[in-house]
Amino acid sequence: MSRREAGKYRLYKFQRTIAPYGFILPGTVFYLMVTIIPMFTGFWMSFRNWNIIRPTHPFVGLANYDMILHDPVFWQSLKNTLVYTVGVVPLQMGLALLVALLLNTEIRGKAFFRLLYYLPVVTPLSIAAVIWQWIYHPQVGLLNAALRTFGVPGQNWLGDPKLAMLSVIIVAVWAGLGYRMVIFLAALQGIPDTYYEAAMIDGASRFALFKYITLPLLKPTTMYVLITSMIGSFQVFGLVNVLTGGGPLDATNVLVKYIHRRAFGDLQFGKAAAMSFILFGIILIFTVLQWKFLGREVSYD
Amino acid sequence: MKRTARRMFCIVAAALLLISLASGISIAKRKTVIIHWQHHTPARQEMVEAFAIEFMKQNPDIEIKIESIPEADYFQKLLPALAAGSGPDTFQIPAGQVLAYARTGVLQPLDTSIPEAKSIEADFMASAASRLKIDGKYYGFPVDTATVVLFYNPKLFKEAGLDPNKPPQTWDELVKYAKAMTKRDAAGVTTQMGVATGGYGPVIISLMLQNGATLWDAKSDLPDFNSKQAAEALQWSTALVADYKVEDRAMGSRWNAFRQEKLAMVFAGPAMIGSFKATAPNLDFRIAEVPAPKAGGSKSTLLTSWAYVTAKKAQSDAATKWVAYLTSESAQKQWILKTGDLPTRKALLDLADYKKDPLLAPCMESMKKATSAPWSARSLDDALIRKAYELVLLKGNSPESALSYLTTEAVKAEKEQKELAMP
Secondary structure: OOOHHHHHHHHHHHHHHOOOHHHHHHHHHHHHHHHHHHHHHHHHHHHOOOOOOOOOOOEEOHHHHHHHOOOHHHHHHHHHHHHHHHHHHHHHHHHHHHHHHHHHOOOOOOOHHHHHHHHHHHHHHHHHHHHHHHHHHHOOOHHHHHHHHOOOOOOOOOOOOHOOOOOHHHHHHHHHHHHHHHHHHHHHOOOHHHHHOOOOOOOHHHHHHHHHHHHHOOOHHHHHHHHHHHHHHHHOOOHHHHHHHOOEEEEEEEEHHHHHHHHHOOOOOHHHHHHHHHHHHHHHHHHHHHHHOOOOOOOOO | HHHHHHHHHHHHHHHHHHHHHHHHHHOOOHOOEEEEEEOOOOHHHHHHHHHHHHHHHHHEEEEEEEEOOOOOHHHHHHHHHHOOHHHHOEEEEEEEHHHHHHHHHEEEOOOOHHHHHOHHHHHHHHHHHHHHOOOOOEOOOEEEEEEOOOEEHHHHHHOOOOOOOOOOOEHHHHHHHHHHHEOOOOOOEEEEEEEEEOOOOOHHHHHHHHOOOOOOOOOOOOOOOOHHHHHHHHHHHHHHHOOOOOOOOHHHHHHHHHHHOOEEEEEOOOOHHHHHHHHOOOOOEEEEHHHHHHHOOOOOOOOOOOOOOEEEOHHHHHHHHHHHHHHHHHHHHHHHHOOOOOEEEEEHHHHHHHOOOOOOHHHHHHHOOOOOOEEEOOHHHHHHHHHHHHHHHHHOOHHHHHHHHHHHHHHHHHHHHHHHHOO
């Protein structure tokens, strides 16, 4: 090997082995700084009596976790979070898939409908909340006016502890539908037509096409949407915060809202951190279970 | 030759530049910068910015930088900033929290080389200033002070055949008036409400205090809401909705209802004067002290108050000078006119101008009778009280059981705050 070739080879080695790390370094450092390190700090905080402005943070072992497990408001907020998740995720995914299927056909004004369904996604939460508060208004609201024309008496949607969570779920489904629809739509357009053509030649019905081709091939997308929706709904905060503030009577007090109140309202950062890690554990268990039972890839290649 | 000259010229120019930079830095250094944070209302921001300009004119060696933060995000920003030592030099916190902040060491006492800081006891009302004194030293000036008064609409009074110059004096009278001013349509939908409390914490606490409840157990030095007087007051506040049907929660925001003349009377803080004037300029409203539980009874309400404090890192004399300026007599006169925040200086309460002003006179009277809450837990300002109110109203719990629940939660919350405020 001549010297020139050796130099070339060294450059090639450098480009192959060291340079890539240089490129991912800024992103990695940023991610470490804003996510990974704070996560571990939070874990460390959860074992301490941590008040953000006090210089000392005495170690208290599992006392924070113990106190949380004996806190009725924590259990109430956990239950609310589960109800919210069970209410939002299946409904939102089902509707998003349905709308995506409809918009994947050759209908007129497809672009218009796509825009229509996607609009709530780009609407700022606070503005959407104001609009929905008006829709839900017991006296002059659109919803009660519509119900009254059918002879159904008006309800106090956000003010009645029995209805408040349902009302929040409806807004959440509305707000998140468009985003999931777009993901499904992209996946649907990625399924080759040849599969459908082959099946149609064999005389498959429309339902059979959906059941044996569309659904299995959408599986990776469905998994992605399911897991991210689940995580998102466990972490719901903004919507509840602006619509109901967690009320009435803690009926919509969800976990992250409660964590926020404990931290910034009561200065109990140690307990808030412990609650965050309980939430993390719950999300982890759910995600692992989803992978285990649904995570098998399908391929017809 | 030419080149040498050019070189010389460059060197001289560079030297001059460096000298001017250095002198510029040293001039800038001589200015003390005070970063001031407060929670935001448009009127308050405008006013405090005007104060800052005036203050800097009088004190050319101090520069004030103001950051106005919406209340919803205020503590989210303030706490991490204080923890990181990058926070403001002067800022506002609720009076009940001064103890915890002072004990954690993020605050410093007011600098007594500034004359106003020496005479707080003499100049300010005890109810507004007492929570700001820790271990014998004052840590802030009172600001953002409110009581509870009754706003009412004279037009709706007249329509119902009531005299707008004679607002209700007792709880029973209030209910009678409210019934006269409540209207429903053929379908039974409320189109006009007589009165509203909104279940708002400070209002409900005020009713309890008026009724003679102490809400505090001196022996354990912790909250105690279990009393006949507190139960009666809570019962009465929920009866306005459930039994007398003069307050209808289905009408939505009580402020909007009052603006639209669909609500005759509302319990509120004086700061709503500014709000109503700004948002409903044509609305004719009046103010009265709250009615007493019985004829000749107490009109004492809860005084809620914040404090302007100085951070540990601030240059103490400049920071104290600035917060003293913000709460000076001339500034407090502006506060009341522009934002509706009541003055806390004794000298101002009996001012002839206020006595003649039909809106301000009842506010000043209520100020003299107001008492501050003995607790520090912020959840007791509204969230927990509202929950007790809703337990009775929406769940049908007895007032006694709701108050027993409230006491349990309040004791827990207060103990946590006490722990935070350990020396």
